[in-house]
Amino acid sequence: MIEALGVCSWSMHAKDPSELADMVRAVGVRRVQIALDPIRSGAWTESDTCDALRRAGIGLASGMVGFEGEDYSTLESIRRTGGVRLDGNWERNLEACAESAMLARRLGLTLVTFHAGFLPHEAGDPERALMLGRLREASACFLRLGIRVAFETGQESASTLLGCLADMAPTWVGVNFDPANMILYGMGNPGEALRALGPRVLQAHVKDAVPAASPGTWGTEVAVGDGAVDWTAFVRTIDDLPGRIGLMIEREAGVSRVEDMARAARRIEQELPRLRERPGRAQ
Numbered sequence: 001m002i003e004a005l006g007v008c009s010w011s012m013h014a015k016d017p018s019e020l021a022d023m024v025r026a027v028g029v030r031r032v033q034i035a036l037d038p039i040r041s042g043a044w045t046e047s048d049t050c051d052a053l054r055r056a057g058i059g060l061a062s063g064m065v066g067f068e069g070e071d072y073s074t075l076e077s078i079r080r081t082g083g084v085r086l087d088g089n090w091e092r093n094l095e096a097c098a099e100s101a102m103l104a105r106r107l108g109l110t111l112v113t114f115h116a117g118f119l120p121h122e123a124g125d126p127e128r129a130l131m132l133g134r135l136r137e138a139s140a141c142f143l144r145l146g147i148r149v150a151f152e153t154g155q156e157s158a159s160t161l162l163g164c165l166a167d168m169a170p171t172w173v174g175v176n177f178d179p180a181n182m183i184l185y186g187m188g189n190p191g192e193a194l195r196a197l198g199p200r201v202l203q204a205h206v207k208d209a210v211p212a213a214s215p216g217t218w219g220t221e222v223a224v225g226d227g228a229v230d231w232t233a234f235v236r237t238i239d240d241l242p243g244r245i246g247l248m249i250e251r252e253a254g255v256s257r258v259e260d261m262a263r264a265a266r267r268i269e270q271e272l273p274r275l276r277e278r279p280g281r282a283q
Contacts, residue, residue: 002235003244005268006031006061007261008205011251017044017052022166024058027261030059033203033248036100036112042175046106059076061246062111062203075185075218081153083117084134094137101141111202113176116151121160123167132167139173143222150174150202152264158193165200174200178250179229180207184219191233198241204234204265206249221253226263235271 006029014020023071024032026107032053038044069089071077080086084093104112120128121259139149153161153175163175175197179190187193208227212219223232236247249264251257 001240001241001244002247002272004031004061004246005029005265006033006207006246006248007265008033008035008064008248008250010035010064011249011257011261013257017049020049021052021056021058021201023258024053025056026258027249028265029056031059031246031247031248033064033113033246034060034107034109035063035066036063036103037066037096040099040103041094046103050107055165055174060107060109060250062113063100063107063109065097065100065112065114067114068096069093069207074110075216078155079118083115084131094134094141097138097141101145101147104142105145109147111148111150113150113152113203114138115155116161117155117165119156119160119164121157121163123163128164128273132164135164136168139168139170143170143172148172148174148202150176151195152176152181152205153178153193154185154187154277157187158182158196162197174202176203176205177201178205178207179234180205180209180219180221180227183209183211183228184221186212186215186219190229191237192238194234198237201238201241202243202246203248204238206247206268207251208264221251223254223260224249225267231267232271235268248258 007024007027009032012020012023039046069081069086071081119131142149182188182190182193208224208229209219209221210227249261251260254260
């Protein structure tokens with residue numbers, strides 16, 4: 001069931017918490033998935049961030065953690081550097097997870113998301129065992145404080161991610177489903193992937209994209225409604241899933257992000273009356 005509609009703070013490129021609050025309100029929502037790294041690093045103070053959002057009537061839906069050394073310039077570079085993959089940065093990234101978990105607890109968050117990195121499909125691949133071991137350690141920083149963890153989709157197929165989640169075992173580890181990432185990375189049909197991953201979905205991003213023109217290159221992110229995602233089917237599938245799932249609007253390209261995100265909010269909101277009108281739906 002859809003719980004709330006919000007935005008991803010990092011999409012705004014806000015210079016400070018007050019500007020972030022103004023931008024979130026301009027989108028027309030009152031919830032935000034907050035990037036923890038600027039607060040953890042001291043670029044934004046914890047008190048200023050909380051005060052600005054509270055004054056604006058904006059609640060925190062979840063948190064997000066990035067990893068030092070990730071290089072998104074090409075598909076090959078992110079395959080080598082994404083998530084917990086980089087050996088030389090692993091200890092620092094694990095320490096950052098521990099610090100972010102403490103911050104998340106102080107902020108009252110119950111969910112934090114991050115990219116796992118490319119996970120090998122074959123169960124016997126030594127790199128898969130390495131990656132899963134690191135993901136267990138990173139997740140444990142949050143889980144021991146009662147904070148759930150969700151890996152963002154896109155850098156592997158739905159079947160590979162499901163297999164890795166099964167190997168990891170903890171049911172508190174789930175998925176942050178991003179339909180556009182499935183298209184951008186060329187990792188399968190987002191509708192099929194959502195249905196496959198459904199029971200493990202804890203949150204979803206609202207983002208759109210069109211496929212790459214040639215294999216081995218990036219797809220293109222576009223404004224919601226201009227890409228290949230079927231938003232009517234997406235919203236209905238999310239609403240049918242167990243649990244209460246937040247939808248967080250993300251925009252990582254374009255020159256009119258606030259306007260694009262406001263458009264995305266309106267697009268999702270227009271689907272909600274249709275959900276209530278579905279035959280057999282409880283009122």
